[in-house]
Amino acid sequence: MSAAERSPGLLMVAGEDELPVYPLHTECRLGGLDYFPFHHARFFGSTMFATATNEEIGASLALWTYALGTQAPGGTLPTADVELAHAARCWRDMASWERLRTGVLRGWTRVRVLDQDGAPAGVRLAHPVVTEVAADMWKLVERARGKRQGNLDRQRLGRLRATLSELGFQQIARDEDKVLRVRAWLAERALPQSKPDVRAAVQRIFGMIT
Incomplete structure (x- = not known):
């Protein structure tokens, strides 16, 4: 088993319906970041890279980018084949998607997603390695948000001091x-x-x- 396939993801625990619960809620969007980390050693050492065709690898990379860059929660995919085919650039030929589907979705499993209040918000697809990357990216988003908030707080405090002086x-x-x-x-x-x-x-x- 490859390093990529051994990765357990983060905080994926069983839900009431026995589906794993995705660690990021539906408001965790990663689209504000214009990149994602690519663990090339894990990728090139994976069973997928060793066995997949170039067409499958290309479609897989498209899905990873789609999941991390556009979806909510970040790092997940929809379950509908039409949407998956579109993300994998097979929308013009569903027969191509059917041919690639098994290889491209290797490692992706159904997970339960929750909204920011902890309420069920549907079922999506997640991959343990992509989940790990998404969780790390979300930490960067929160860190940047905290820094911006800290700067705003300092600016407000400065304005309050100025008002007191005036x-x-x-x-x-x-x-x-x-x-x-x-x-x-x-x-x-x-x-x-x-x-x-x-x-x-x-x-x-x-x-x-x-």
């Missing part, structure tokens, strides 16, 4: 803990960082008026 609360603006208390007071009440709201927050928290 209102005459320079001492508070220089105190990190006090600035965070003002932000928390505003956030709890879903208030924007407008000058009237910031002034009200300072008056309520610190008893200061200008």
